[in-house]
Amino acid sequence: MFKIQSDDLQHHFESDGNDTLLSAALRAELAFPYECNSGGCGACKIELLEGEVANLWPEASGLSARELRKNRFLACQCKALSDLKIRVINRAEGRASHPPKRISTRVIGKRFLSDEMFELRLVAEQDVMFSPGQYFMVELPELGTRAYSAASPVDGNTLTLIIKAVPNGKVSRALAHDAIETLQIDGPYGLSVLSASTETQSVFIAGGSGIAPMVSMVKALIAQEYEKPITVFYGSRLETELEAAETLFGHGANIRLINVLSSVTDGLEKKYPTGYVHEVIPAYMESLQGAEFYLCGPPQMINSVQKLLMIENKVPFESIHFDRFF
Ligand code: FES
Known part of the structure; x- marks a missing residue:
């Protein structure tokens, strides 16, 4: 040691x-x-x-x-x-409530949400503890280690991840296409979790596979019988991913999902608002004050949404929650 x-x-x-x-x-x-x-x-x-x-x-x-x-x-x-x-060098923002552990898991299911994005269902030898919004490191020997967010609420020894098979992504492509039966994971990691404040409405803004932690957090709020409005903005260039989003969050009278198509395809622009997510948000929110915002997606999306919230609308930094991924 x-x-x-x-x-x-x-x-x-x-x-x-x-x-x-x-x-x-x-x-x-x-x-x-x-x-x-x-x-x-x-x-x-x-x-x-x-x-x-x-x-x-x-x-x-x-x-x-x-x-x-x-x-x-x-x-x-x-x-x-x-x-x-x-x-x-930097100051720590907070202490995680669950120290990371190495956990052996078995793959018990895989479901494709689009040609590129899929759910991977795992069962572990022990209960998997985490706070909704956190992520796990998945290690494939010889290929590398990648971070993937939990897309399920805390549920005993089972865990669902949502993964996007990216071009040249050795780990994500192997997880998508190879017959892998067991996986070593390490976690949880990440400080972007649900705020202790339940007095305000919650707004979730995601792009691509950034949908995973949002699903976990929204399901946790539903389980807590959270009654304030929950608004989810989800941006993707693929209609299949927008359709999948409609099935992932569950239902509740207080949940509103706004799917945003990021690239214009013939006819689809009439079905969905089109453009970048940050361009669409103001039209769907009466006010951006008095809400907790949770962000997950590509760095450009995070930067643009941060600018919209903090610079253009003076949303306090403490009300914006995200972990930066690259
Ligand atoms: S936490 Fe080490 S570079 Fe991001």
Whole structure:
């Protein structure tokens, strides 16, 4: 076991050298800054003051070459090779309520929602604990590890993920097309979860496979008998995905789903509002004040919606919840 200590003494944990520094810190139930756990957002930056680490992905976009030269690393992309002294660069937003665990699962079902997007149903050896909105790391030996969000409410030892098979995506394409019977997952991760405030209406804004955490959170609200309005904006370029969205959220008098077609196809523009999701939102919301907003989707969508909410409509940052993925 290697001992890892931060210079401000806020972080003191151990790693067996198999975990990334981020996973080791979260397993020790520490509050550690992070979002994507995938090398893209840069939230988990550390400066290495003493000791040696293995950098798993030196080209990760979350860190510039200049920062690398300053002995900075991404905690989600490095492992300890010795005892370490580190400086944690950013401030942690909060502590996850469920420390991540490695879990063995069996695949018990796969259902395609479109040519590219599918639900993967898993059953684990133990109960799978998470907060709706969180994601799990799925590891395929030789191919890599990817983050996929839970698309089910907490339900004993079962878990449903929604995955998009992306071009050149080795992990997602193998999960879509290969006969895989068992899967190692690690999680949960992610800080974008339902707000404790249930006094306000909830607005969910998703694009593509970003629909997964929204389904999990909306179903959790329904289970809590949440009575305020729930509005879901879902954008996709595929009609099959928009149709699938209509079956995923369940029904309730207070739920409104607005499907948005992001690319114009003959005839379909009459059936759905078309354009980018952020362009469509104002026409469907009387006011953007007094709501909690949950965002998940491509980075451009997150940036545009953030601009709409924070800059153009002065929605407070604390009311906007998202983890950045790349
Ligand atoms: S780069 Fe490490 S959490 Fe995003």
